[in-house]
Amino acid sequence: MEKDGNKSADPLGVGEATQELGREPCDDEQPRYVPTELVKPPCSNDASVMYHCYLIKLKQSIDCDIPVSDIVLxxxxxLDCDTIAxxxxxxxxxRGPLTVNFxxxxxxxxxxxxxxxxxxxxITIFRILVDHELTKLEKVLERFHLGQNYGTESIDYLLLPAARIHQRASIIDLDSVMSMSSHCNKDFENRVCVDCPQPNNNSHVPLHTKNGMVCTCRIQxxxxxxxxxxxxxxITGLLDDLTGNSLMRDNKSITYKAYYEAKHGINMRFDQQLLLNGRGIFRLQNYLLWSRQQRKRGSSHASVQLPPxxxxxIMSPISISNLYSFSLVPSIMHQLESLLLAVNLKQMILDHLPQNVTIPTIKVLESITTEGCQENLDLESLxxxxxxxxxxxxxxxxxxTCPNDREGLLSEYKEHIISNLSLGKRGCDRKISGFIRNETFDPKKxxxxxxxxRSYFLNEELLxxxxxxxxGGTRKIDAKIVADVVEALIGAFLSTGGELDAIYFMNWVGIEVDLDHIRYERHLQVQSEIPVDVGHLESLLDYKFQDPSLLVEALSHxxxxxxxxxxxxxxxxxxxxYMITTYFYDKYPEMMSPGILTILRSASVNNKCYALSAVKAGLHKHILASDIVHRNIDRTVNNFGSLSKESTSGLKSETYFSNVGF
Structure with missing residues (x-):
């Protein structure tokens, strides 16, 4: 390219192609990847399957009325050890944070x-939690028994209640797994536990239900x-003090039997039976939200009294502890799916970098998580x-590489490389866009x-x-979001492996830079007599210049x-x-919550701070400029007013400095 009458090298391989790249719109239809670890390949042999089991240990921070129970994945x-860790x-x-460990x-x-x-x-327990409807559950189970779509690639893993400590030889609580009832066939009719003693207390007496006679222990x-x-x-138990003939708890003027007849037209035949203590089914929520609003107890948490x-x-035995714990599972599995996406992206990138380059998986996860997820980490700082x-x-x-080009052209070259459109297209070309997490998790989806x-088909792709x-489908994603993720990954490699690792990643993305081996030749002509006191300035700056003409150029307006x-x-x-951003990132890691680094950098990287620092050091006295410019400098310095020269932080500075050479 011809600039200023001289032909410059083609930096970063830009040229005309890069100019087009910077202006080329990015295709907004991008794939949504699903981690291979959770997918069942087509035509798998299910005659005998080996499953790798992981205990999902749940621990509450405070005592709650409903305890949690462990779950088996x-x-x-x-799964590799890094993922589990x-x-x-x-x-x-x-009721406060709940800790999850694998x-x-x-x-x-x-x-x-x-x-x-x-x-x-x-399927039964999650459909109950998602839909709260028996009709939908029956349709889903009917389709399940027909085996529709069973031969296709599908998300396939098992989530089962863990056996209690005294049952741990089997890992899985098989009693709960077998808890499905086919209520239409009255499978529970006359089912009394073999180990039940003779019915001499309320724990083991037969009760009349719509399934028929059922042992109390089966319905509790x-x-x-x-x-x-x-x-x-x-159902959490029986109410020892209430029968159909008892006065209602919230309306002492009417009995339960009279209420059901008046409200629903139902004549209770077994009004001497103890009532059941019921609780509404838990509603699924996104428990990964970090800045969540305080949730109020909904009607689903209220207790009700039910005639057997x-x-x-529908299911028995299944405890309220199991049901509550399974309501947490969608959020837990979403976190695992996100982490596995980060693992797959990490492996894809490292396949193309030198063997000694590495990066923590959690840094990759942070890099692909946008603010839109509203979780406790996102990519903003990286x-x-x-x-x-x-x-x-x-x-x-x-x-x-462009020693003859002026600042305006250099800025234009740089913009072609760092623009959102350019970075976005490079990220899409390198398949990074398919790994991005950009939406708040909706457990109902x-x-x-x-x-x-659901119509959910997976297509295999080789990276x-x-x-x-x-x-698992396509989605629209803005080029800026992809660009932000590319920059975050640069920051991730930089923060863990240093500049060289960041450059390796940039080169793979298509931004080829070399900070060490490019030869630089200066072409600036200065007067034979250096017009500044180099020795004084070197003493002032505590730095020895190998080429004093650089100092002259830096001071020349x-x-x-x-x-x-x-x-x-x-x-x-x-x-x-770069130096100020790195300083804040390394110096105050405990402060680097999303957004803080951006605020600190904006407050410090600005003309106000630079001008005040220059005046404080006395550098303004050595600027080489015309008399008019010097008068502007003097006027600006005199307007400092009450601004403290002890502060060079933009957080405290509100004084305006004209653009006169600082």
Missing amino acids: ATRNK NMNFELQVQ KYAGDVNLCSEQVLVCRRFQ NSVVYTPHTDSLYC ELCTI ETLGDSFLKYAASQQFFK WIIPGDYC FDKRRIYV GSYIPGGYQRLEFLGDAVLD
Whole structure:
């Protein structure tokens, strides 16, 4: 390219192609990747399947009326140790943080019948939690039994209640897994526990239900359906002091029997039976939200008194502890899916970098998580760090490779590289866009493993002919979001492996820079007699210049020599931005919550701070400029007023400085 009558090198491989790239719109239809570890390949042999089991340990920070219970995750693909180590986080539940930990618990072999039973259990419990409707559950189970779409690639893993400590030989609580009732066939009719003693107390007496006669122990921990209200409830026990003939708790003027007859037209036949204590089914929520509003207890948490004869048992035994714990699972699995996406992206990138380059998975997860997710970490701090290094690297590259070009052209070259459109397209070309997390998690849209009632088909894709990934559809994503993720990944490699690792990643993305091996030749002509006291300034700056003409150029306004200090200003601006950003990021890691780094950098990287620092050091007295410019400088310095010269922080400075050479 011809600039100023001289032909410059083609920096970063830009030229005309880069100019077009910077203006080319980015395709906004991008894939949405699904981690391979959670997908069942087509035509898998289900006669006998080995599952790798992981104990999801839940721990409440304070005592609650509903305790939590552990859950088993069983996957066909073994999760790596790095993934398990990073599955240690908190959920923001109603009563305070709840800690989640993963632990490898061993392997189990399941035959095809056992796999179907486990799938039926998890589909049932999650459909109850998602829909709160029996009709939808029946339709889903009907389709499940027909096996529709079973041969396609699908999200496939098992989520099952963990056995209690005294049952741990089996890992899985098989009693709960077998808790499904086919209420239409009255499977629970006359089911009395074999181990039950003779009915001499309320714990083991037969009760009349819509399933028929059922042992009390079978209904005390169960999920029931009440046709008269079309509702589902979790039964936690019997009410020893209430029968159908008792006065209602919230209306002492009427009995339960009279109420049901007046309200629903139901004549209770077994009004001497003790009533059941029921509780509404838990509503799924996003427990990963960090800045959540205080949630109020909803009507689903209120207790109700139910006559057994009006209840149809859907699941038994299933405790309220299990039901509550499973309501947390969509948020837990979303976190795991996100972490596995980060693992897959990390492996894809490292495939193309030198073997000694590494990066923590949690940093990759942070880099692909946008503010839109509203979680406890997002990419903003890493994006700010990466943005500053990208500008620094590009500025230095152009400064060295285009020695004859003025500051305006250098800025134009840099903009072609760092623009959102350019970075966005590079990120899409490198498949990064498919890994981005950009939406608040909605647990009601979570894909229940093994549930084929939704049209959700996966397509296999090879990433650069090396790694397998699955595409779960497409989405629109803005080029700026992809650009932010690219910058965040630059920041992630920079913060963990240093500048060289960041450059390796940038080179792979297509931003080829070399900060060490580019030869730089200066072409600035200065007067034979250096017009500044170099020795005094070197003493003032505590720095020895190998080439004193650089100092002259840095102090020369455009009114003194053509172009003046503008090329060095172009480079120095990027250096200052990078150094200050890195300083804050490294110095105050405990303060680096999303947004803080951006605020600190904006407050410090500005003309006000630079001008005040220059005046404080007395550098303004050595600027080489015309008399008019010097008068403007003097006038600006005299207008400092009450501004303290002890402060160089933009957080405290509100004084305006004209653009006169600082």
